[in-house]
Amino acid sequence: MDKPQIILHVQKSLNYTVFDAKWIPCSAKFVVLGNYARGTGALQIYEVSHGDLNLVKEAEKSKAFKCGTFGASNLQQRYLATGDFDGKMSIWNFEALEAPVYSVKGHKEIINCIDGVGGLGIGEGAPEIVTGSRDGSVKVWDPRQKNDPVATMEPGEGETKRDCWAVAFGNAYTPHERCVCAGYDNGDIKLFDLKNMSLRWETNVKNGVCGLEFDRKDINMNKLVATTLESKFHVFDTRTQHPTKGFASLTEKAHKSTIWQVKHLPQNRDVFVTCGGNGTVNLWKYHYPMNRVEKDNDGIEIGIPGTVSMVQNTVLSTQPISSFDWSPDKEGLCVCTSFDQMLRVCVVTKLKTV
Amino acid sequence: MPKPSPHEDKMLNLQYQMKQNNADLQNFLKDLDNWEEEVKQIDQDLKSKKTKNTEESALPPVRNSLDKKKFKKKVKKKEGSDGSKPKRISSYDYRSWDKFDVDKACENVDSDGKSSSDGEYETDEEWENERKKQAAVLEKDKGNEYFKKGDYNNAIECYTKGADLDPTNPLLPANRAMALLKQDKFAVAELDCSVALSLDPLYTKAYLRRGSARIGLRKYQEAKSDFEKVLQLEPQNKKAKSDIEFIDKQLAKEKLVSHSSSTVTESVGIVKAISKSPAQCSKKPLKRIEIEEIGIDEIDIKSAVAKTEATQSQVKKDIVQKDSDTFSKFTANSPADIAMSAVKNISINNDEQIKSDPNVPTGSIQCDNNEQMTPTKSKFESVVQSKTDTSPRRDETKETSQTSKVTQSEKQLSPRSSSVPVNSVQFQAEFRKLKTDLEGFYQYFKRIPVTDYLKLFGQFLDADVLQTVFDTIKKHYIPNGEDYFSCLKHLTLVSRFSMVVMFMSKKEKQVLLEIFTHLHQSGLYSEDDISSLKKKYEL
Numbered sequence: 001m002d003k004p005q006i007i008l009h010v011q012k013s014l015n016y017t018v019f020d021a022k023w024i025p026c027s028a029k030f031v032v033l034g035n036y037a038r039g040t041g042a043l044q045i046y047e048v049s050h051g052d053l054n055l056v057k058e059a060e061k062s063k064a065f066k067c068g069t070f071g072a073s074n075l076q077q078r079y080l081a082t083g084d085f086d087g088k089m090s091i092w093n094f095e096a097l098e099a100p101v102y103s104v105k106g107h108k109e110i111i112n113c114i115d116g117v118g119g120l121g122i123g124e125g126a127p128e129i130v131t132g133s134r135d136g137s138v139k140v141w142d143p144r145q146k147n148d149p150v151a152t153m154e155p156g157e158g159e160t161k162r163d164c165w166a167v168a169f170g171n172a173y174t175p176h177e178r179c180v181c182a183g184y185d186n187g188d189i190k191l192f193d194l195k196n197m198s199l200r201w202e203t204n205v206k207n208g209v210c211g212l213e214f215d216r217k218d219i220n221m222n223k224l225v226a227t228t229l230e231s232k233f234h235v236f237d238t239r240t241q242h243p244t245k246g247f248a249s250l251t252e253k254a255h256k257s258t259i260w261q262v263k264h265l266p267q268n269r270d271v272f273v274t275c276g277g278n279g280t281v282n283l284w285k286y287h288y289p290m291n292r293v294e295k296d297n298d299g300i301e302i303g304i305p306g307t308v309s310m311v312q313n314t315v316l317s318t319q320p321i322s323s324f325d326w327s328p329d330k331e332g333l334c335v336c337t338s339f340d341q342m343l344r345v346c347v348v349t350k351l352k353t354v
Numbered sequence: 355m356p357k358p359s360p361h362e363d364k365m366l367n368l369q370y371q372m373k374q375n376n377a378d379l380q381n382f383l384k385d386l387d388n389w390e391e392e393v394k395q396i397d398q399d400l401k402s403k404k405t406k407n408t409e410e411s412a413l414p415p416v417r418n419s420l421d422k423k424k425f426k427k428k429v430k431k432k433e434g435s436d437g438s439k440p441k442r443i444s445s446y447d448y449r450s451w452d453k454f455d456v457d458k459a460c461e462n463v464d465s466d467g468k469s470s471s472d473g474e475y476e477t478d479e480e481w482e483n484e485r486k487k488q489a490a491v492l493e494k495d496k497g498n499e500y501f502k503k504g505d506y507n508n509a510i511e512c513y514t515k516g517a518d519l520d521p522t523n524p525l526l527p528a529n530r531a532m533a534l535l536k537q538d539k540f541a542v543a544e545l546d547c548s549v550a551l552s553l554d555p556l557y558t559k560a561y562l563r564r565g566s567a568r569i570g571l572r573k574y575q576e577a578k579s580d581f582e583k584v585l586q587l588e589p590q591n592k593k594a595k596s597d598i599e600f601i602d603k604q605l606a607k608e609k610l611v612s613h614s615s616s617t618v619t620e621s622v623g624i625v626k627a628i629s630k631s632p633a634q635c636s637k638k639p640l641k642r643i644e645i646e647e648i649g650i651d652e653i654d655i656k657s658a659v660a661k662t663e664a665t666q667s668q669v670k671k672d673i674v675q676k677d678s679d680t681f682s683k684f685t686a687n688s689p690a691d692i693a694m695s696a697v698k699n700i701s702i703n704n705d706e707q708i709k710s711d712p713n714v715p716t717g718s719i720q721c722d723n724n725e726q727m728t729p730t731k732s733k734f735e736s737v738v739q740s741k742t743d744t745s746p747r748r749d750e751t752k753e754t755s756q757t758s759k760v761t762q763s764e765k766q767l768s769p770r771s772s773s774v775p776v777n778s779v780q781f782q783a784e785f786r787k788l789k790t791d792l793e794g795f796y797q798y799f800k801r802i803p804v805t806d807y808l809k810l811f812g813q814f815l816d817a818d819v820l821q822t823v824f825d826t827i828k829k830h831y832i833p834n835g836e837d838y839f840s841c842l843k844h845l846t847l848v849s850r851f852s853m854v855v856m857f858m859s860k861k862e863k864q865v866l867l868e869i870f871t872h873l874h875q876s877g878l879y880s881e882d883d884i885s886s887l888k889k890k891y892e893l
Contacts (some may be wrong), residue, residue, distance in 0.1 A: 005375055009383075027397040030392045043492050050387055076400055118413075126414045142416045150417035175414045176481055194417065263758065347386065349378045 004043060004350045006281055006314040008051050011344045016042040018337040020067045020323045024078055029056060030325070030335050031080055031094075031096045032343060034233040035064030041084060045094065048333075048345055052163075070168070071116025071217070072127035072143060079143075083111025090133050091143055102143050107133035112231045116219050117169035117178070124218065125175040128194075130168075136161030138182045138303075140194065153182065153192050153199075162186050163208075170214035171221040181224060183209025188303050189226055190240075201246050205234055211261045214238070215269035215286075223286065227259035227274055235286060240293050240303035248303035254310070263324045267331040271311070271354050278316030279338060281346075284308050285354050288323075311354055316344055396764070414481075415488040497529060506533045524553035528560045535563060541572035558587045565597055574601045608738075695848030774801050781810045789822050796830035799823065804844040812847045817862070820845070820854050824865045832872050839879055839887075846890040855892050866891055 018034035028049065034042040047054045064085040072119070073079040073091075079101060080092045087107030090100035112129045118127035128150065129141045137154035155161055166183035171193075178194040185208040191201040207228035215223040221238035224247070229233035231254060238245040255276025265271040270286045290304045294301045317338040327333035332348040497512030513530035520526065531546035547564030568577035578601045599753045628633040635808055775781040781802075788795040802810065809820065823845065832839040847853060858866070870888055873879065 002371070002374075005379070007379055026393060026400055028393050029397075047389060048386075052385070076403065078400075126417060128417065134815075140417065144413075145416045197418075329393055330386065333386065347379070347382050349375070349382050 002353065004312050004348050004354060006316075006346055006348050008310050008316065009333075009345045009347045010048065010051060010143075011342055012041075012046075012053050014343055016339045016341065017339065018025075018042075018322065018343060020065050021335045022068050022070060022080070022325050023069055023327045023329070023333075023335065023338045024080075025328055026075060026078070027329075030327075031068065032337065033065035033068050033082060034337075035085070036060065037053060039064060039085075041065040043082075043092070046343070051131060053345065054341070057097070058095065060193055066111055067114045069116040069129065071119055071122065072129045073116070073119040074127070075119075081114060081116055081143075083114040084129050084134075087133060087135065089114070089129065089141060091129075102111055102146070102272040104141065104147055106131055106139050106141065106149060107135050107137060111135035112163070112165050113167045115169050117172050122218050125178060128169070128178070130180050130183055131159060131280045132164030132167040133275075134163045134175055135334075136164060138164055138180065138192070140180060149203060151194060151197065152191075152227070153180070153190070162188060163224050166212035166226075168208050168212040168214055168224075169217045170224065172218050172282070173220050177220075179221065181212050183212045183213070183226055185209075187228065190211065194197075203246060205232075207232060208252065211274075213262050213264060213272075215264045215272070220271070221293050223316075224260040224262070225272060227256045227262045231257055231259060231276070233259050233262060233274055235305065235308060237292060237305055239302040240301050242296070242300060245302060248305040250305040250307065250310050252284075255280055258320065260320055261324050262323060262336075263326055265331070265351065266271050266328045268351065268354065271351065273324055273334075274335065275321035277320040278317050279316075279319055279321060279340075280313060280323060281324065281336065281350065282310055282314075283312040285311050312348075316346070330342065339345060359568075367582070414485050466467070486519045487523070490516040490523055490526065492516075493519065494523075494529060496524055497533075499528075500535055501529070506536050509533045522553060524550040524557050524560065526550075527553075528557060528563060531560070531563045531567065535566055535570070540567040541565040544571065556587060558591070561587070562591075562593060562597075565594070569597070569601065569604075574603075574605050577601055578605075592888065618843050621872050659851055774803070775810060778810050785819060787824070789818065792826055795822060796826045799826055800831075800836065806838045807844045809846055811845075811850075815845075815848045815850045815854055817857060820851075820858075821862050821865075824862060824869060825867050828865055832869070837868070837878070839873060839883075842873075842891075843887055848888070852890075858892075861893065867893060 014032070014034065016034040020033040021030055022033075023030045023047070027047075029047045030310045032042070032044045032046065033313055035219075036042050041064045042058070043061065044058040045056040047056050061084075063086040065084050068080050068082040072079055072081060077093065081102075081186055082090050082092065082095070084090070088110055089102075089104050090110060091102035093101050102250060111133050113132045114129060116129045118126070120123050126142055126144075129143070130138060131141065132138045135154075137152055139149035139153075140151040142150045145155050153162060154243045162184035164182055164184055168181045169178065170181060171177055171179040176195050178196060179200065180192045182190050182192070183192075186204045187204045187208060189203050189209055189212070190199060192198070193200040203226055205226060207230045209226050209228055211225075211227040212325055213225055213235075214221060215225070224236040224238050226236070232251055233254065234249050234251050236249040238247050241247055254274055255278055257277035259274050259276055261273075261275040263273050263275075270288075272284050272286070274282045274284065275281070282334045286306055286308050289304045292304055292306075293301050294304055315334065317340055319339040321336050321338050324336040325334060327335075328333055332347065332351050334346050336344050336346065338344070365666070407513045432664070492873045493516030497509045497516065500506070500509035508531045510530055513526050513533065516523070517526040517530065527546040528550035531543040531550065534540075534543035535547060544564055544567040545879070547560045547567060550560040551564070563579045565577045565584070568580060572762070578598060581594040583603070584591050585598075726749045736802060775784060784798065785795070788798055812830035823841075827841070831841075870884065870891075870893065873884055
């Protein structure tokens with residue numbers, strides 16, 4: 001019984017479909033993004049205050065928001081980058097929400113996923129935002145360059161365009177080392193090296209990839225977690241890449257439904273949660289093997305996967321948990337949204353004991 | 355008490371655990387409340403110190419903004435990787451991609467020669483250098499913006515920043531030079547251009563700008579060589595051509611000036627001193643100047659003087675005379691002085707011209723003063739002019755030769771009638787003017803109250819001044835029977851006196867000895883006084 005507890009702290013019912021929630025760095029506030037029934041975009045900022053949620057600010061925009069990130073903004077500005085149903089990537093200043101500070105119609109269809117790096121003191125190098133879209137392309141943006149992406153990864157002519165469901169930055173441990181990982185609806189996972197502008201690794205996990213995350217963005221790639229349809233998730237040890245076999249991985253079944261999200265605890269990279277389509281939230285701990293590397297028959301290094309153990313399993317909703325976000329400032333504080341139009345702030349106690 | 359059954363035990367344990375968990379949660383929530391307060395403060399602090407763009411400069415350049423080539427390469431690779439997919443008709447695709455690549459390659463070659471050179475950065479260092487170069491170019495563009503707006507200070511600042519970031523880029527110092535030129539800071543501009551040229555010896559604009567800077571500095575020969583260099587590089591450059599013409603004109607003019615002044619014994623130096631003298635600025639009437647140059651070429655002077663005279667109205671002359679009269683009253687030390695100067699100004703003159711024309715009519719003072727009214731510079735120019743345009747004027751001037759002769763002599767006298775210097779700067783200026791003219795200096799020096807020496811010489815008493823004083827005493831004070839004892843005595847009080855005396859040459863000492871011998875012979879002062887003074891002069 002002496003294990004972390006996931007406890008619902010505050011919840012709030014919303015009048016729109018909510019897709020994403022993100023803590024505003026260095027504050028007790030978070031921003032919620034969604035879609036009003038009339039098809040417009042919802043952007044609300046809430047503040048957690050003594051067991052209550054206060055609406056601080058809200059705005060309605062012409063197009064529904066799908067996802068957002070603070071990853072490429074600096075701590076002073078804390079601009080939010082969003083992706084919307086129209087394929088537009090925008091950057092918002094909460095002090096002046098009338099118009100975005102940056103906006104580009106980057107994709108032909110909905111932007112499913114977004115990630116940022118280089119801001120908030122996380123990750124070396126330029127601030128960059130990556131977006132993945134239903135149009136099959138993954139584009140990397142630099143807020144300093146208008147209109148054009150700094151890098152584009154898209155299928156070649158004549159190829160079927162796969163819906164990109166998840167993107168994640170990683171490996172940003174020097175100003176120019178940087179990787180983007182993208183997961184597609186057919187189970188493809190592709191790792192692009194932005195320094196060399198090449199595809200570094202790819203695999204197929206058979207089921208559509210809903211969530212992707214490196215345990216840390218700003219270190220030499222360590223672990224990558226990919227969650228999929230059909231209640232499976234995969235953990236790749238990305239430290240050691242074998243020329244033919246790629247990264248060693250483990251597969252785990254959980255949630256008995258689609259696993260929508262994976263989020264690593266900012267204060268401990270070996271602890272992460274997965275969010276299920278059945279409204280459950282699982283807390284996991286990764287255990288490294290005794291040796292992470294061995295030599296294969298040809299004397300080439302190959303990674304050894306570790307194991308994961310479930311630390312806690314909690315049911316929060318009857319509907320899928322669409323997003324989950326750990327507070328970067330307060331260990332154990334988190335916010336999640338679900339498709340029952342609910343917003344929940346939870347606390348996870350005793351995380352130190354994991 | 356009976357031992358609890360395992361079931362009860364489990365219940366108790368569960369209850370305890372729940373209590374524990376509850377306590378943990380309560381602790382967490384309390385902690386959370388505190389944290390909410392703290393983080394609010396942090397949030398506010400962050401908001402208040404907004405708009406700091408400090409980090410921006412340290413950021414790497416925008417990815418792939420240096421060359422589009424990389425972007426293409428990536429696309430191709432991606433293709434290759436996707437090529438494994440069964441749906442693709444590989445042969446068809448490869449062909450189309452080959453085509454695609456060729457186009458890109460061509461485009462790359464056309465777009466920028468630079469892009470090929472900086473393909474990949476192998477090390478962090480190279481990468482960093484590339485970043486700095488980029489930043490320098492950005493600074494340059496910013497500077498150019500400011501320059502266009504006419505904000506040269508900010509432009510210079512941007513160029514400086516850029517030059518710091520990328521010291522190998524010749525554009526930055528060259529552009530800064532341009533901005534400096536606009537501010538008339540020629541010397542620095544010249545330096546910047548030289549820097550730019552050391553980085554790129556074929557940079558014509560830098561030669562042009564350095565040429566302009568050197569014109570500003572009146573280094574005509576060097577400027578000319580710069581423009582000639584430009585013509586070598588760009589034979590059609592109009593600016594260089596016109597500037598060379600300009601320089602040639604200037605050089606010709608300069609030659610004229612230097613020629614005229616070289617014939618004059620006291621040359622250019624005097625002219626300069628006059629134009630700078632504080633007395634000039636003060637607008638007091640009696641400050642006078644370039645008598646010496648004019649003295650050389652009689653005809654020229656005559657014509658110049660005649661010209662000025664002719665332009666003076668009678669009324670003006672009257673006023674000026676009145677002015678000068680009152681002024682001389684003020685400036686003279688004593689009535690005796692006035693009388694003396696009146697006589698001496700006329701009679702004592704080692705200039706032959708004046709000797710040949712000893713009786714100066716009183717009216718001559720008039721023209722002298724009139725002369726003063728005209729600015730010295732223009733007067734000098736008019737002299738030069740009259741020299742260059744030859745014949746017609748001369749005829750006129752001959753007729754007025756008599757008067758002009760008079761005025762000329764008067765002119766030479768005039769410095770003597772000038773006021774007593776009030777500060778060391780003024781004295782220095784006037785000393786430079788007069789040091790070659792012992793007679794003039796005598797008149798001038800005599801007028802300075804001995805008690806003023808300390809103030810006047812202060813930091814400036816040098817061997818030159820001292821020697822001139824000695825010479826003056828020997829050549830003028832003694833023949834005139836003037837008393838110079840107090841003068842000598844007060845000189846010893848000047849701060850740097852002993853130092854200067856220590857380094858006196860034999861020749862100077864000889865002069866001094868003669869003076870003391872005379873002093874001794876005169877018998878006006880006691881032996882003790884003389885010998886103590888002698889000691890001070892280290893004799």
